[in-house]
Amino acid sequence: MKLKWISYPYITWMIIFIVVPxxxxxxxxxxxGDIQELKNLEFTLDNFKRFMDPMYLKVLGKxxxxxxxxxxxxxALGYPxxxxxxxxxxxxxxxxxxxxxxxMWMNFLLRTYAWMTLLSKNGFINFIITKLxxxxxxxxxxxKAVLMGMIYNFLPFMVLPIYSVLIKIDNKLIEAAEDxxxxxxxxxxxxxxxxxxxxxxxxxxxxFMPAVSTFVxxxxxxxxxxxxxxxxxxxxxxxxxxxxxxxxxxIIMMVFILxxxxxxxxxxxxxxxxxxx
Amino acid sequence: MVNKIIKKIYTFLIFAFLYAPIIVxxxxxxxxxxxxxxxxxxxxxxxxxxxxxxEILKALYYTILVAVLSSAISTFIGxxxxxxxxxxxxxxxxxxLNINYLPxxxxxxxxAVSLMTLFRFVxxxxxxxxxxxxxxxxxxxYVVLSVLPKLKxxxxxxxxxxxxxxxxxxxxxxKVIIPExxxxxxxxxxxxxxxxxxxxxxxxxxxxxxxxxxxITVYSMARRGINPEINALSTLMFISVLVLLLIINKRSxxxxxxxxxxxxxxx
Amino acid sequence: MKRCYKTLLLLAIxxxxxxxxxxxxxxxxxxxxxxWGDYIDPDVIKDFEEEFxxxxxxxxxxxxxxxxxxxxxxxxxxxxAFPSDYMIEKMIKEDMLLKIDMNNIPNYKNIDDKFxxxxxxxxxxxxxxxxxxxxxxxxNKNVVKDKVDSWNILWDEKYSDQILMLDSQxxxxxxxxxxxxxxMNSKDLKELGKAKEELVKxxxxxxxxxxxxxKDMMIGEEAALAVVWSGDAVYMMRENTxxxxxxxxxxxNLWFDxxxxxxxxxxxxxxxxxxxxxxxxxxxxxxxxxxxxxxPNKEALKELxxxxxxxxxxxxxxxxxxxxxxxNDPGKFVKEYDRIWTExxxx
Numbered sequence: 001m002k003l004k005w006i007s008y009p010y011i012t013w014m015i016i017f018i019v020v021p022x023x024x025x026x027x028x029x030x031x032x033g034d035i036q037e038l039k040n041l042e043f044t045l046d047n048f049k050r051f052m053d054p055m056y057l058k059v060l061g062k063x064x065x066x067x068x069x070x071x072x073x074x075x076a077l078g079y080p081x082x083x084x085x086x087x088x089x090x091x092x093x094x095x096x097x098x099x100x101x102x103x104m105w106m107n108f109l110l111r112t113y114a115w116m117t118l119l120s121k122n123g124f125i126n127f128i129i130t131k132l133x134x135x136x137x138x139x140x141x142x143x144k145a146v147l148m149g150m151i152y153n154f155l156p157f158m159v160l161p162i163y164s165v166l167i168k169i170d171n172k173l174i175e176a177a178e179d180x181x182x183x184x185x186x187x188x189x190x191x192x193x194x195x196x197x198x199x200x201x202x203x204x205x206x207x208f209m210p211a212v213s214t215f216v217x218x219x220x221x222x223x224x225x226x227x228x229x230x231x232x233x234x235x236x237x238x239x240x241x242x243x244x245x246x247x248x249x250x251i252i253m254m255v256f257i258l259x260x261x262x263x264x265x266x267x268x269x270x271x272x273x274x275x276x277x
Numbered sequence: 278m279v280n281k282i283i284k285k286i287y288t289f290l291i292f293a294f295l296y297a298p299i300i301v302x303x304x305x306x307x308x309x310x311x312x313x314x315x316x317x318x319x320x321x322x323x324x325x326x327x328x329x330x331x332e333i334l335k336a337l338y339y340t341i342l343v344a345v346l347s348s349a350i351s352t353f354i355g356x357x358x359x360x361x362x363x364x365x366x367x368x369x370x371x372x373x374l375n376i377n378y379l380p381x382x383x384x385x386x387x388x389a390v391s392l393m394t395l396f397r398f399v400x401x402x403x404x405x406x407x408x409x410x411x412x413x414x415x416x417x418x419y420v421v422l423s424v425l426p427k428l429k430x431x432x433x434x435x436x437x438x439x440x441x442x443x444x445x446x447x448x449x450x451x452k453v454i455i456p457e458x459x460x461x462x463x464x465x466x467x468x469x470x471x472x473x474x475x476x477x478x479x480x481x482x483x484x485x486x487x488x489x490x491x492x493i494t495v496y497s498m499a500r501r502g503i504n505p506e507i508n509a510l511s512t513l514m515f516i517s518v519l520v521l522l523l524i525i526n527k528r529s530x531x532x533x534x535x536x537x538x539x540x541x542x543x544x
Numbered sequence: 545m546k547r548c549y550k551t552l553l554l555l556a557i558x559x560x561x562x563x564x565x566x567x568x569x570x571x572x573x574x575x576x577x578x579x580w581g582d583y584i585d586p587d588v589i590k591d592f593e594e595e596f597x598x599x600x601x602x603x604x605x606x607x608x609x610x611x612x613x614x615x616x617x618x619x620x621x622x623x624x625a626f627p628s629d630y631m632i633e634k635m636i637k638e639d640m641l642l643k644i645d646m647n648n649i650p651n652y653k654n655i656d657d658k659f660x661x662x663x664x665x666x667x668x669x670x671x672x673x674x675x676x677x678x679x680x681x682x683x684n685k686n687v688v689k690d691k692v693d694s695w696n697i698l699w700d701e702k703y704s705d706q707i708l709m710l711d712s713q714x715x716x717x718x719x720x721x722x723x724x725x726x727x728m729n730s731k732d733l734k735e736l737g738k739a740k741e742e743l744v745k746x747x748x749x750x751x752x753x754x755x756x757x758x759k760d761m762m763i764g765e766e767a768a769l770a771v772v773w774s775g776d777a778v779y780m781m782r783e784n785t786x787x788x789x790x791x792x793x794x795x796x797n798l799w800f801d802x803x804x805x806x807x808x809x810x811x812x813x814x815x816x817x818x819x820x821x822x823x824x825x826x827x828x829x830x831x832x833x834x835x836x837x838x839x840p841n842k843e844a845l846k847e848l849x850x851x852x853x854x855x856x857x858x859x860x861x862x863x864x865x866x867x868x869x870x871x872n873d874p875g876k877f878v879k880e881y882d883r884i885w886t887e888x889x890x891x
Contacts, residue, residue: 006450007361010354010417011373017414018379021391055890081291084284095526096288102518103295104471106302106511107495110503114298116757117305117313121766124301141752152294160468164460165426198426206381206422206468213384223752224711227889234386238609239713240882243390250387257382258375312783314764330586332602393617403619481610485620487576487601497581497604499756501835502779504582 028247047248056232056249063229064256066143066218067211070150071158074207075200077151078158082199083192085159086166097163101156112149112220119145119221141223149217154210158203165199166192205261212257229253299515306508323509330506333494337510339405340474340490347412348469354413355420355469356462360454362421363428380415381422385478388415393482403485411483412473419472420465427461572599575814578611578622579604580801583675585834592821598814615640621808623815629800630714632671633664633873641670642805648816651823659840662800663870671802672819673840675832677774678860678868679715679797682781682789687768695723695792698769699742704749708761708770711753713878713885714871715797716743719771722794729872736884743888762787773799775837778858789857795867800840 032044051057085096103111118124119139126136139145169192177187215230229249236246306324310317327333362373380388392414396407435457439449455462477492484493495507577589581604589600603622605611608631614620615635627635635641646652652672659673683692687706690697698707698719709716718728720739730736751767758770763784772780777789803822805815821827828844838858839845845853853859874881 005361006357007359007365007373010358010361013354013414013417014373014376017392017395017410018376021388021395022376022379024391024394025387055887058890059886077291080287084288091526095522098467098522099292100295101467101471102515103299105474105518106299106515107492107507108475108477109492109495109499110302110507110511111298113313113503113757113760114301114305117301117760118297120761120764122314122764152298155291155295156471157468160464161423161426161461164423164464165430167460168427168430168457195430198429202422202426205378206419209378209381213382219711219753219755220757223750223754224889225747225750225753227886230384230386232886233384235713235882235886237386237390238607238613240878242879242882246387250383253384254379254382310783311779312760312763314760314762314766315783332586390613393619397617397619401619402621403617407619481606482614482617485603485614487603489603493606494581494604496606499606500580501582502756502759502776 025247025250028244029251030248031244047245048252050245051249051252059227059232060229060253060256062226063212063253064260066146066150066228067208068260070147070154070211071204071208073147073151074154074158075204078155078203079162079200081155082159082162082166086163093167097160100159104156108153108216111152112217115145115149115152115221116140140221141225143222146218146222149221150211150214153214153217154207157206161202161206162196162199165196169195208260209257212253299511302508303512303515306505306512308505311502311505323505324513327506327509327513333491333506333510336489336491336494339488340492343405343409343412343480343490344470344473347409347416347473348466350409351413351416351469352420352462352466355417355465356424356455356458358417359421359424359428359461360450360458363425374421377418377421379418381418385476389479389482392479396483403483405484405486405488408480408484408488408490411479412476415476415479416469416472419468420462423465423468424458424461427458431457572597573811573814574599574601575624575811575818576601576603576620576622577818578615578625578806580626581606583626583801583835585831588822588827588831588834591827592818595821596814596817598817600818615806615808618808621810622806623809623811624818625804625806626674626801627804628871629662629664629802630871630873632802632804634875635804635806636665636670637873637875640807642807642809642812643669644672644805644819645816648813649820649823651820651825654823654825654828654841654843656840656842659800663872664800665802671804672823674801674803674822675775675835675837676798676800676840677838677858678791678865679718679771679773679799680777680789680791681769682762682772682777682787683769684762684765684767684786685788686786687765692769692788692790693793695719695794698771699723699746699749701749703768705751706768707746707750708752708754708758708767709746709750710758710771711755713881714874715771716753717881717884718797718871720746722792722796725794728797728869729874731874731877731880733880736880740884740888743884744891747888747891774857774860775835778855779836781857791860791864791868793867795869798865798868798870800870 029047030043030045032046033042085093085100088096116123120126121136121138121140125139130136173191173195174187177191182190213230213233215228215234218224218226218228219231233246233249233253236242236249305313307319307321308316309320309322362370365373389411392411393403396403401407431454435453436449439453440446444452475492476490477496480490481493481496484490491510495503498504498507575598577600579602589602592598593600605614608628611625611627612631612634615622615625632641646668649672655673659676660668665671681692681695681697688697688703690700697703698709709719717736717739720742721728721730721735723742724735724738726732726735726739754761754770758772759776759780761767762770762772762780765784765786772789774789781787781789803819805812809815822831823841825841825843825847828839828841829847832839832844832848833852
């Protein structure tokens with residue numbers, strides 16, 4: 001169909017705004033020397049070799065693991081929520097889905113600070129707990145707080161794509177399955193879940209990828225106890241001024257994520273190519 | 278019956294989780310102290326000072342302007358891109374999609390710095406235009422990600438059937454495909470708007486000439502302690518969005534049948 | 545559906561017109577100022593605009609490093625900026641600043657001489673002091689009953705899980721170096737190695753590495769001890785009278801935020817006018833009262849109430865700051881600091 005020509009303007013845009021910056025980053029990662037003096041740059045693999053230190057690999061591992069955990073929990077919490085909202089009548093579900101997104105319009109730093117106020121030793125939650133007679137819990141500055149912060153930040157991005165697919169699942173399919181004798185669980189597993197998979201893959205993509213490179217949440221809610229790959233990259237670009245090492249780390253991170261997403265492609269049996277690969 | 282109660286409780290818990298910090302934000306906008314650590318009495322002074330604060334109001338103006346424009350533009354570009362990509366052969370589709378996802382993959386700082394380098398490379402002065410372009414650049418992939426599942430869900434033969442019946446490709450696009458994928462388009466627009474309104478890193482490195490947004494203003498204040506005027510502003514923004522939702526809700530129920538149908542087609 | 549499109553189009557047109565309209569009609573000269581957030585009294589800016597009929601375009605940055613990347617990339621035309629000491633040194637080295645013609649700044653004489661000819665700008669050619677302060681330990685008097693006068697207390701196991709350190713490479717490494725008696729600008733790998741060990745030893749005792757939220761945490765009594773800057777300490781002690789601040793005897797850091805004119809300046813005359821304006825005693829006094837940090841302007845001090853000028857936290861005696869050093873620009877050596885910091889964090 002000639003419809004594919006509609007995408008050509010975007011492809012041009014993409015080449016300018018995505019491919020060219022990517023080439024710049026690749027260029028930086030393979031060079032060493034002062035980036036101000038373009039003539040003195042030499043080709044090298046040093047930046048990549050430097051990353052192969054167990055210390056840096058530990059950082060990457062921790063980031064990937066944290067991202068995976070938060071994405072899976074987002075999926076577990078978000079899918080039921082998307083289902084519940086999609087079953088409501090039109091007016092109610094439009095309102096609900098908008099209400100779901102609105103908290104994201106408040107400034108991120110403020111929201112995270114607000115969580116700190118809630119979770120801190122003298123914060124609101126501990127205030128209630130102590131009034132009930134228990135001893136205060138340490139809710140802040142640990143892994144759980146970071147996970148919670150990440151889930152808080154990414155949940156709408158998981159719910160929205162799944163929701164948009166769920167609402168258009170033809171009810172007649174479900175009725176037909178029930179007529180043929182399927183119980184609720186079978187209807188869900190055999191009919192609804194497979195049909196909603198494109199939305200799930202989109203949601204997974206929209207959460208996992210940025211989650212690997214977030215670090216502000218772990219800095220604020222985790223007490224900065226560990227370093228994540230996002231921190232490391234930011235430090236290289238801003239504090240150290242070593243754009244080359246920073247670019248190399250970004251490329252390595254990109255490769256790892258692409259591999260991880262390649263695994264999810266196994267779920268895309270239709271080979272429609274909505275996820276990566 | 279039990280099912281319904283469980284659903285209601287679950288929904289309530291999730292929404293409580295989502296709104297807990299917002300409520301804290303609102304409460305502290307009335308705190309007679311700059312610090313979150315102590316409650317010093319009730320006051321409206323931050324609201325009054327907010328109205329006099331030119332800097333924050335200017336930031337608010339640019340934030341909303343850029344958010345609306347960039348989400349509109351990126352939704353437009355992204356929707357057509359998704360439709361086009363969907364109709365490509367498998368190999369080119371995979372390549373284009375993988376490239377499309379790069380801004381989502383990359384940490385903000387890498388996208389920010391690489392875009393800034395690009396703009397400087399073509400000697401473009403940093404300001405409103407560059408900030409807008411940067412916002413569109415990072416929003417479009419998310420729109421594509423939102424529209425694609427709807428395209429996959431749509432019956433491919435609908436468009437073909439329309440064209441067999443005599444419709445031109447453009448007509449089929451307008452009257453058949455787009456209405457079918459509308460929920461994906463709206464979702465994409467919502468996500469693009471959300472990302473734009475709260476972006477700091479990419480905005481900071483790609484703006485100049487006095488153009489600023491709320492995020493930059495807030496993050497810049499962090500060293501000195503965030504002025505509760507921002508809390509007051511956030512509260513006001515939140516209330517206006519709620520009021521807007523209520524108005525839209527009321528209007529759609531009073532609308533005639535025609536209005537109801539067009540609203541139904543939105544989501 | 546069509547109605548939707550039409551209203552959206554109308555909205556877009558209105559927005560674009562208003563945007564363009566706001567840009568036009570600027571006949572007054574414009575001054576682009578690049579400063580930290582909330583670091584100047586807004587009324588001071590308004591007074592400047594009225595007196596000289598110049599429009600001030602005020603933009604903000606979050607950290608020295610962010611500001612540096614923006615200025616380095618070009619593409620912006622800031623006339624005046626407010627970086628910190630080590631960043632000024634770096635910017636002078638990289639030829640990013642214009643020399644200030646001190647003849648155009650008659651009020652420069654109001655600045656106390658002890659703030660002139662500092663390491664980062666030895667000939668006072670590129671910068672004019674704006675605010676200064678120290679770096680020390682703030683602690684909760686009710687919780688910490690021991691005498692607090694040394695960095696060692698931050699390693700005291702008695703206060704385990706109640707200590708806060710800064711999530712900043714240079715500042716935390718500096719604390720460790722000073723504790724061991726070395727210079728905070730040390731480039732000696734052996735000394736740095738020892739500093740790293742100290743930080744690793746300290747890590748299990750810490751509640752957290754914090755950034756700007758340290759203020760609210762200490763006011764809210766979440767922790768007993770923290771490392772903060774003097775300006776913030778004044779604010780915190782006002783909000784919570786249980787807090788006290790001390791500069792440890794091993795010495796600490798003396799910091800300065802100065803005003804500079806970047807090379808991208810388009811309007812040098814007005815920039816110097818603005819700097820001169822900020823050095824006027826009455827203006828500096830008002831600004832200092834608003835910001836709450838310490839002013840280097842000795843004439844302004846005369847106009848401030850005793851409560852402020854006699855505050856030992858804001859204006860420590862010369863003996864107290866004897867062992868204090870100013871941060872130098874480490875240049876390429878910052879990679880070493882980064883490696884050490886990453887190693888500490890990964891434990």
